[in-house]
Amino acid sequence: MSHLGGGSLLLAWQLKGKHVLIVGGGDVASGRIESVLAADARVTLISPSNGLHTLTKSFLDGPYNITYHDRLFGGVEDLADVDLVLTAIDDVAQSRVICCLCRELKIPVNVADIPESCDFYFGSQIRDGPLQIMISTNGNSPKLANIIRKKVEQSLPEHAGDAITRVGELRVKLKERAPGVGGAIGKRRMRWMIDVCTSWEMEELALLDDQMIRRLLDDGWEKNVVPSPGELGARSSRQVYEAKLNLTTAGVLVTTLSFVAGATCAGLLLLVRRR
Amino acid sequence: MSHLGGGSLLLAWQLKGKHVLIVGGGDVASGRIESVLAADARVTLISPSNGLHTLTKSFLDGPYNITYHDRLFGGVEDLADVDLVLTAIDDVAQSRVICCLCRELKIPVNVADIPESCDFYFGSQIRDGPLQIMISTNGNSPKLANIIRKKVEQSLPEHAGDAITRVGELRVKLKERAPGVGGAIGKRRMRWMIDVCTSWEMEELALLDDQMIRRLLDDGWEKNVVPSPGELGARSSRQVYEAKLNLTTAGVLVTTLSFVAGATCAGLLLLVRRR
Numbered sequence: 001m002s003h004l005g006g007g008s009l010l011l012a013w014q015l016k017g018k019h020v021l022i023v024g025g026g027d028v029a030s031g032r033i034e035s036v037l038a039a040d041a042r043v044t045l046i047s048p049s050n051g052l053h054t055l056t057k058s059f060l061d062g063p064y065n066i067t068y069h070d071r072l073f074g075g076v077e078d079l080a081d082v083d084l085v086l087t088a089i090d091d092v093a094q095s096r097v098i099c100c101l102c103r104e105l106k107i108p109v110n111v112a113d114i115p116e117s118c119d120f121y122f123g124s125q126i127r128d129g130p131l132q133i134m135i136s137t138n139g140n141s142p143k144l145a146n147i148i149r150k151k152v153e154q155s156l157p158e159h160a161g162d163a164i165t166r167v168g169e170l171r172v173k174l175k176e177r178a179p180g181v182g183g184a185i186g187k188r189r190m191r192w193m194i195d196v197c198t199s200w201e202m203e204e205l206a207l208l209d210d211q212m213i214r215r216l217l218d219d220g221w222e223k224n225v226v227p228s229p230g231e232l233g234a235r236s237s238r239q240v241y242e243a244k245l246n247l248t249t250a251g252v253l254v255t256t257l258s259f260v261a262g263a264t265c266a267g268l269l270l271l272v273r274r275r
Numbered sequence: 276m277s278h279l280g281g282g283s284l285l286l287a288w289q290l291k292g293k294h295v296l297i298v299g300g301g302d303v304a305s306g307r308i309e310s311v312l313a314a315d316a317r318v319t320l321i322s323p324s325n326g327l328h329t330l331t332k333s334f335l336d337g338p339y340n341i342t343y344h345d346r347l348f349g350g351v352e353d354l355a356d357v358d359l360v361l362t363a364i365d366d367v368a369q370s371r372v373i374c375c376l377c378r379e380l381k382i383p384v385n386v387a388d389i390p391e392s393c394d395f396y397f398g399s400q401i402r403d404g405p406l407q408i409m410i411s412t413n414g415n416s417p418k419l420a421n422i423i424r425k426k427v428e429q430s431l432p433e434h435a436g437d438a439i440t441r442v443g444e445l446r447v448k449l450k451e452r453a454p455g456v457g458g459a460i461g462k463r464r465m466r467w468m469i470d471v472c473t474s475w476e477m478e479e480l481a482l483l484d485d486q487m488i489r490r491l492l493d494d495g496w497e498k499n500v501v502p503s504p505g506e507l508g509a510r511s512s513r514q515v516y517e518a519k520l521n522l523t524t525a526g527v528l529v530t531t532l533s534f535v536a537g538a539t540c541a542g543l544l545l546l547v548r549r550r
Contacts, residue, residue, distance in 0.1 A: 004312055005312065005313060005315050006315065006404075006405065007313045007314050007315075007402065007407055008287035008289060008290070008314050009287070009288040009289075009290050009310055009313075009316075010286070010287055010288070010397075010398065010400060010407055010408075011285070011287075011288050011395040011396070011409075012283035012284070012285055012286075012395060012396040012397070012398055012409070012411045012413065013283055013284040013285070013286050013395045014283060014284075014394060014395060014396065015283070015284050034279070035284055036284055037279055037280065038279050038280060038281075038282045038284075039282050039283050039284040040280050040281065040282075041284075064279075105381075106380075106381040106382075107381075108383070119288070120286040120288045120289060121286070121287040121289065122285075123285065123287055123407075125285060127282065129281075130281065130282070130412055130413045131410070131412055131413075131423070132283060132285055132398075132411045132412075132413065133285075133408065133409065133410050133411070133427070134287070134408065135406070135407075135408050136287045136406070136407045136408070137405055137407075137439045137443070138287070138407065140405045140439045140440065140443030140446070141439050141442040141443060141468075141472065143442075143468060143469050143472040143473070144435075144439050144442055144472055144477075147472065147473070148406070148431065148432070148435060151430055151432060152408070152430060152431075154430070155426055155429070156423065156426070156427075157423070157426060160423060164412045164415045164416050164419050165415065167415060167416040167418075167419055168412070168414075168415030168416060171415070171416065193416075193418060194418050197416065197418040197419055197422065198418070198422070202419075205419075255529060255530060255533045258533040258534045258537065259533045259534065259537035260537060261537065262533065262534035262535060262536065262537030262541070263537035263541035264537075264541070266538035266539070266541040266542045267541045267542075267545060270541075270542060270546070271545070
């Protein structure tokens with residue numbers, strides 16, 4: 001509790017079928033476009049074409065849901081039917097006008113570089129398929145957020161994104177087989193899913209295919225047990241463990257070989273001197 | 276680009292001075308209360324007192340900005356002057372009513388356990404002072420989000436939160452000394468801050484105190500260089516590096532000692548046999 005207060009509320013905002021207005025098309029705006037397209041938003045971009053970043057242009061040329069207007073922000077009529085507004089333009093006065101209009105209309109808004117005109121901030125992000133991670137320093141140090149992002153990225157289990165995708169599929173299939181919201185069945189489903197996730201390694205979960213998912217449900221769920229990946233014919237966690245063990249064995253081997261090499265050298269030396 | 280689409284927009288929502296309504300006081304609701312208090316929200320809690328979780332009660336008894344109503348949700352008048360709504364109650368029909376009212380009033384809403392009634396989701400979170408990290412699997416596997424959270428937590432540099440706090444203070448003091456938004460001075464400030472963050476280790480940044488910050492600005496910023504922590508009298512990165520080096524040295528030492536031990540044994544054996 002000692003750290004209560006002083007933070008933000010970190011959220012995964014849902015943009016599927018939502019309409020996002022982006023004002024500006026430069027470097028920062030191009031990153032914003034990427035972020036909202038990654039969340040399946042319908043985008044309207046307003047920016048004179050002479051200020052478009054290469055990445056922004058590539059989005060306009062790509063197969064994305066973007067409506068483009070080659071002009072400056074035109075006023076309140078540009079905010080009709082808009083669910084979220086992101087601005088990244090150099091004109092501070094214009095930015096503040098857009099922010100005021102959004103607040104009147106209760107449209108969430110982020111104005112790049114003007115914290116007090118932001119209902120929310122962005123952070124350093126990692127994406128691996130369905131896995132998304134955000135690192136925020138609450139505005140204290142974007143650079144340290146970046147350094148931490150790299151460390152976090154290196155620490156992620158290999159194939160985490162694939163594992164999450166497969167487990168998501170397993171959950172859907174399990175729910176089809178044993179439907180119902182809440183109650184005893186909901187609890188049993190949750191318990192079994194947790195058992196699967198904790199007894200299988202991440203890289204093993206990533207290998208789950210349709211056939212293995214079916215066998216896992218037949219031989220596992222139906223009998224209320226969690227078979228090992230090996231029992232389903234996959235690379236088992238034992239094999240993963242043994243691979244790790246080999247590294248330790250290698251260390252012992254190097255030490256032993258050094259001992260033998262030393263013994264041999266000394267022996268040869270003494271034998272030579274004896275003659 | 277291969278993963279564009281299918282995700283959420285991860286955000287750090289700002290709640291300072293904002294009014295959050297929480298409907299429900301059980302287990303899930305208590306977590307929600309903690310999250311929004313951590314972001315300095317003004318909270319109104321509506322829940323019959325017989326359903327309050329122990330943690331919820333402790334928040335009501337604590338020094339927090341919470342207005343409590345011991346009753347059920349009463350209708351649209353409960354949404355007056357509210358900026359964000361979170362519900363966590365068992366009554367699905369009532370939850371849907373609250374969601375509809377929020378959407379009419381354009382108030383962002385999260386209804387626990389009913390994804391389609393959510394404008395945003397929560398994720399697995401880490402907090403270390405000003406550092407906040409969120410892990411989302413986009414609803415595919417809360418358990419894997421949890422497992423990944425633990426791995427990420429272990430990978431974080433020690434004292435990351437303290438380092439961020441100190442660097443935030445350094446930034447504020449630098450801006451006082453060299454004020455101005457954007458332009459050449461803004462770029463030089465940003466460049467120098469990046470140099471400090473990349474040339475000092477995280478644990479060194481965490482040790483920055485007021486005096487060191489002053490010396491860093493006097494001897495560093497003013498001369499457009501980045502002195503080492505050692506030059507400012509702190510534990511230097513060299514010392515940290517040497518500590519790491521010692522581990523490698525220990526490995527080499529074990530191997531060498533094995534060689535010498537082997538040589539000695541063989542030597543002694545041959546000497547004994549010679550007599």
